Amino acid sequence: MAAVMPAPAQSRLLMSGNEAVARAVWEAGVRVAAAYPGTPSTEMLETLAGYPDLYTEWSVNEKVSLEVAFGASMAGSRAFCAMKHVGMNVASDALMTLTLTGVQGGLVIAVADDVGLSSSQNEQDSRFWGRFAHIPVLEPADSQDAHDMVLEGYRLSESFQVPVLLRLTTRICHVKALVTVGARQTHAASGFTRDAARWVMVPGNAARRIPLMYERERRLRELAETSPLNVLEPGEDKRFGFVTSGPAAMHVREAFPDAPVLRLGLSYPVPVERVRALALQVERLVVVEETEPLLELELRAAGIAVHGKDVLPSIGELSPQVLRPALARWSGEDGPASGAAAQAVFPRPPTLCVACPHLGVYYTLSQLRNIVVSGDIGCYTLGAGHPWHALDSTISMGASMGVALGLDKGRGETDRNKRIVAVIGDSTFLHMGMQGLLDITYNRGNVTVLLLDNRAVGMTGGQDNPASGRDIHGEPAPRVDFARLVEALGVKAERIRVVDPYELPTLFKALREETKIDEPSVIITDRPCVLIDAYQPRRPYRVEESACTGCGNCVEVGCPAIHVTRREKAVKPSGREVDLSFVRIDTPACTGCDLCVQTCAPDAIVHAEPLHAASVVRPG
Amino acid sequence: MPAIAAAVIAGKPAPTQPSLNQRRPMPASHNTTNILVVGIGGQGVMTATEILAEAAMALGHDVKKTEVAGMAQRGGVVSSHLRFGPKVLSPQIAPGEADLLVGFESAEALRWCHTLRPGGVVLVNTARLVPPVVNGGLYDYPADPVGQMRALGYEVHAFDATGIARELGELRLGNTVMLGAIADHLPFPADNLLEAVLARFRTRKPQFVELNRRAFEAGRRADAREGQTT
Ligand SMILES: Cc1ncc(C[n+]2csc(CCOP(=O)(O)OP(=O)(O)O)c2C)c(N)n1
Ligand code: SF4
Ligand code: SF4
Numbered sequence: 034m035a036a037v038m039p040a041p042a043q044s045r046l047l048m049s050g051n052e053a054v055a056r057a058v059w060e061a062g063v064r065v066a067a068a069y070p071g072t073p074s075t076e077m078l079e080t081l082a083g084y085p086d087l088y089t090e091w092s093v094n095e096k097v098s099l100e101v102a103f104g105a106s107m108a109g110s111r112a113f114c115a116m117k118h119v120g121m122n123v124a125s126d127a128l129m130t131l132t133l134t135g136v137q138g139g140l141v142i143a144v145a146d147d148v149g150l151s152s153s154q155n156e157q158d159s160r161f162w163g164r165f166a167h168i169p170v171l172e173p174a175d176s177q178d179a180h181d182m183v184l185e186g187y188r189l190s191e192s193f194q195v196p197v198l199l200r201l202t203t204r205i206c207h208v209k210a211l212v213t214v215g216a217r218q219t220h221a222a223s224g225f226t227r228d229a230a231r232w233v234m235v236p237g238n239a240a241r242r243i244p245l246m247y248e249r250e251r252r253l254r255e256l257a258e259t260s261p262l263n264v265l266e267p268g269e270d271k272r273f274g275f276v277t278s279g280p281a282a283m284h285v286r287e288a289f290p291d292a293p294v295l296r297l298g299l300s301y302p303v304p305v306e307r308v309r310a311l312a313l314q315v316e317r318l319v320v321v322e323e324t325e326p327l328l329e330l331e332l333r334a335a336g337i338a339v340h341g342k343d344v345l346p347s348i349g350e351l352s353p354q355v356l357r358p359a360l361a362r363w364s365g366e367d368g369p370a371s372g373a374a375a376q377a378v379f380p381r382p383p384t385l386c387v388a389c390p391h392l393g394v395y396y397t398l399s400q401l402r403n404i405v406v407s408g409d410i411g412c413y414t415l416g417a418g419h420p421w422h423a424l425d426s427t428i429s430m431g432a433s434m435g436v437a438l439g440l441d442k443g444r445g446e447t448d449r450n451k452r453i454v455a456v457i458g459d460s461t462f463l464h465m466g467m468q469g470l471l472d473i474t475y476n477r478g479n480v481t482v483l484l485l486d487n488r489a490v491g492m493t494g495g496q497d498n499p500a501s502g503r504d505i506h507g508e509p510a511p512r513v514d515f516a517r518l519v520e521a522l523g524v525k526a527e528r529i530r531v532v533d534p535y536e537l538p539t540l541f542k543a544l545r546e547e548t549k550i551d552e553p554s555v556i557i558t559d560r561p562c563v564l565i566d567a568y569q570p571r572r573p574y575r576v577e578e579s580a581c582t583g584c585g586n587c588v589e590v591g592c593p594a595i596h597v598t599r600r601e602k603a604v605k606p607s608g609r610e611v612d613l614s615f616v617r618i619d620t621p622a623c624t625g626c627d628l629c630v631q632t633c634a635p636d637a638i639v640h641a642e643p644l645h646a647a648s649v650v651r652p653g
Numbered sequence: 654m655p656a657i658a659a660a661v662i663a664g665k666p667a668p669t670q671p672s673l674n675q676r677r678p679m680p681a682s683h684n685t686t687n688i689l690v691v692g693i694g695g696q697g698v699m700t701a702t703e704i705l706a707e708a709a710m711a712l713g714h715d716v717k718k719t720e721v722a723g724m725a726q727r728g729g730v731v732s733s734h735l736r737f738g739p740k741v742l743s744p745q746i747a748p749g750e751a752d753l754l755v756g757f758e759s760a761e762a763l764r765w766c767h768t769l770r771p772g773g774v775v776l777v778n779t780a781r782l783v784p785p786v787v788n789g790g791l792y793d794y795p796a797d798p799v800g801q802m803r804a805l806g807y808e809v810h811a812f813d814a815t816g817i818a819r820e821l822g823e824l825r826l827g828n829t830v831m832l833g834a835i836a837d838h839l840p841f842p843a844d845n846l847l848e849a850v851l852a853r854f855r856t857r858k859p860q861f862v863e864l865n866r867r868a869f870e871a872g873r874r875a876d877a878r879e880g881q882t883t
Pocket of ligand 2: 391412495562727
């Protein structure tokens, strides 16, 4: 993305939390910002890449992004890094030690929790990291807050030489609200100062830094008691008082407009005495937090009588419509009358795109018997669903490799003849999969790896990565050569194949052959994700109705452009009853990948007349 | 320029009255307007809501917009919440509190109709987008989503926005047709929404301004016709 002129200071803009954070990072004079994409955090770096006068990058994983940001801080620059909640699991090895060295230039780490799991493999409360790493946690309640807290975060980071955690949730990242923006400040890099006792964390040096870390935390605890980021909003109705943080503060305010509310913007260290003062003024004090009872347990440990997860749900998102009935029930009142019931409608699970190159891979895997497929995280995780059902596990990024090796080494008698296949995308392989493949080759595992190189981070919207050969600005960058990379990791050259996933017979043959050989092998597929420029749509198809025999084979490809028009039952000459599905192709949606054509024996799928290009969009 | 927009630009306070629309006034108790726009990933639901948000913002309202998007880019369900008024706190619309439900797809409107308040209106594109799980025979598409909503007592304005767009020669106009249909259900004049739609094209694709104006008016007319028949 080319740099654009940022809106002038004092503009009032409709911004998502992610956009507001990006704007504030730029305003704070940050010179280096790095991230690996992940919902709901992706747009922070994506937006920042469009601002002038700072370096931005897509890193290969979150740990590297944090290390890059930290290095820039050592050099005396203000630095930023962003990730989704699970990213911090990856980055935490760096975090847990850089909390000892502390920072030079201000460092804010934004971590976005997918509360409610709209697009993640688990739900985690990143506020734990504040406790674990002894660093302050800031929790904005909306876009303006997010903007302002980034600026405050840099002041805090520099005055305490501490990395600051900005904890966001989906309801901050992806909510658009009005933000008044400011001007950019300049912060020149103060320069790197050699200081082994500080920067070289060998045991002797690290041990001397630990007391400093605790002393820093003690001073932060004092600050929390007086910080203007923690706001007491008084209220007349003293039946309940609330302690809350993050977007939950908005829900509380809406549900209980007359109650006193202590909103914690600096939510760790916890300002215990301010809470104690509030507790004295109200009948019952309720802690409203997403998702774990962190504040609640710490306040109780400090001897303050609070309620929380005993009356409120401990999983998923909070909202006024969760809070009101919960507290009404608790007070012995009737909850609000339940409204109209939701109508039962079929589910609409996410699907692979029309002509997605993964379609061919899963169609093929679904035809193979006696295999166990160790999966990974990306669009291709959808291969576990309808109609392919061709993925047997998904854990964490890169896990397909190690899990496959474990399945191989740990196999029991009943699995003796099973072939182990691992499926991994390009971005996931580069994030954390390479090490696992090295483990497979080094330990002589018997695994066939399908490396789905679609030259993009498809899952998060088609971002560039080292497989696309373009940087975060879309500028040319060195492109990784997967065939040579996996060979260097120990896969024999003759066990590496590059295959077009739109050619079903070739793919099928390659998989059949490689899974038969008791050696590590890698099959690389090489078609681009349809979201990126490298993808070229081809002439679309239609179904010749009179020729369609209703075999339904093409439906098994799973392309969303193929629709069943009518179902029938028929009896074969053998007497067996079969289900027939007659189909049509939504020609304006079809981009001519050819996959379904290869499954159609009677050649009923034929080229359609070339269409007016502009009509190749979905209706609506 | 409409008087209100002029007043806002001149720095005068925003109008706080809930409704300027005679045909469908919001209840006076309601100082926040709640609009839920639903459809599936790739249909432009979020963009449509964003344009509505921009129109409300230009009138000086506080605005919050949020999505529940189950992997929006992969054909999953998208529901986009828009709330505006003098001050908006929580961004989510509670079930039973939507003033207006806009369905870009029939079954999706049915899925979300319980979020309407009593007396709220459903605007629905009669287009059907059938997912692979239905094509695979695992589930059925509802036989008559519009009829089902009417039987439940909802006021439903149904029209083929996709067909209208096709007649105008450009399927992508479906979005603007839907916005036109919304225009007379807002607590501000339709022109304010039209202006927000056209503003997007003026800067990026000026050659499409006229076509979008026509699509917007076609959507308005389609909705008005439905308003008379129900
Ligand atoms: C530690 C971690 N970081 C980020 C994510 C978010 N995420 C899920 S899959 C994925 C990458 C998918 O890209 P790729 O492997 O190339 O597969 P594609 O989606 O293109 O098929 C990302 C970034 C995650 N789940 N876990
Ligand atoms: S975004 Fe790309 S990788 Fe993901 S389903 Fe679509 S085509 Fe496939
Ligand atoms: S050729 Fe078949 S599988 Fe490929 S996009 Fe068209 S309908 Fe889908």
